Amino acid sequence: MDRAPGPSVRLKLTLSYAGFLILAGILTFAVVWMVLLRYVPGGNGIRAPGGHFPGQEFLLRSFAPAVGIALGFLLVFGFLGGWILAGRMLVPLSRITDATRRAAGGSLSHRIRLPGRTDEFRELADAFDAMLARLEADVAEQQRFAANASHELRTPLAITQTLLDVARHDPGRDTAELIDRLRAVNTRAIDLTEALLLLSRAGRRSFTRERVDLSLIAEEATETLLPLAGERGLTIQTFGDLTPVLGSYALLLQMTTNLVHNAIVHNLPERGTVWVTASVLPGAVALTVANTGEELTADVVSTLVEPFQRGTQRVRTDDAGVGLGLAIVKSITRAHDGTLTLAPRSGGGLLATVQLPAAPPAGG
Ligand SMILES: Nc1ncnc2c1ncn2[C@@H]1O[C@H](COP(=O)(O)OP(=O)(O)O)[C@@H](O)[C@H]1O
Ligand SMILES: [Mg+2]
Secondary structure (H helix, E strand, O other): OOOOOOOOHHHHHHHHHHHHHHHHHHHHHHHHHHHHHHHOOOOOOOOOOOOOOHHHHHHHHHHHHHHHHHHHHHHHHHHHHHHHHHHHHHHHHHHHHHHHHHHHOOOOOOOOOOOOOOOHHHHHHHHHHHHHHHHHHHHHHHHHHHHHHHHHHHHHHHHHHHHHHHHHHOOOOOHHHHHHHHHHHHHHHHHHHHHHHHHHHHHHOOOOOEEEEHHHHHHHHHHHHHHHHHHOOOEEEEEEOOOEEEEOHHHHHHHHHHHHHHHHHOOOOOOOEEEEEEEEEOOEEEEEEEEOOOOOOHHHHHHOOOOOOOOOOOOOOOOOOOOOHHHHHHHHHHHOOOEEEEEEOOOOOEEEEEEEEOOOOOOO
């Protein structure tokens, strides 16, 4: 913003400080003058024979110069003291301004770190430091994400390139197999791109909210994935109360599908179980997806939501996802003002809980 130059706060503070000092001085002298007039003999306005007031004249003559000197001193003292005091008061402000300019210039690692005991300036500086720390962490996370996403996207492209190179140097090869492999690699690239798009869409929070029943969504997601569970010899058990929430049907379905899909593909190789439960809590609703599987430690579990983080999996199946499933769940949950909690299930496997605010009662 372009602003016209104006007097500095230091000057304004100095002027008001000096102004108040002078005003106080004048008032004090006025009171003293009144008192003197009253109690000094001959000063109380009694006229001497001859028509004048000798007491007053005498008082004025001896009092006025002293007042003049005192006021002059107050003026100098007010300006000088005010200037110095205001300068000292405003030192933290210039440090804060300096830090703001640096941040605006792109340096987020700088901190103000104002020393001293708490006051308004220190509170502002601390709040500013906290904001910078948060911004810095967010930017670092975004950069990490972009680097990971580029890396993940490059993989299928590089594989495609290799397949094409091999085909060019060996024209006698079976093209049907090549096409199948190219198609598989391409599908993976599309999946990844779609997951990335979904992630950014959920993060933008720009969806319309409608009243939906989470237990119905859970039922639909489970039904769609039933064939996959069947292939792997898994049983899925669903339990559902009526669980109304306000949100995007499509996004909540995606969230539930990701959780149930994970519970199926990261399960035991055979005879595993998946439990899907929608329940009502005071003021909130919860969706719990639990599954049997490998023993997981709390340390490993805490990293799983990170984008592109895949757990320690010995067997890589074709259903291995792109590593964004839980990141998408978290993003959708957050966009719905809810929370995602992951915990190792006792006996192996994972326990994922999504809590969302309950929809207000319908109708009026
Ligand atoms: N229900 C689950 N049971 C066991 N491990 C899981 C479960 N869900 C996720 N994981 C682990 O978390 C990792 C990340 O999950 P996700 O973000 O969905 O990525 P992806 O499924 O694409 O690998 C998985 O690779 C897996 O190791
Ligand atoms: Mg997944």
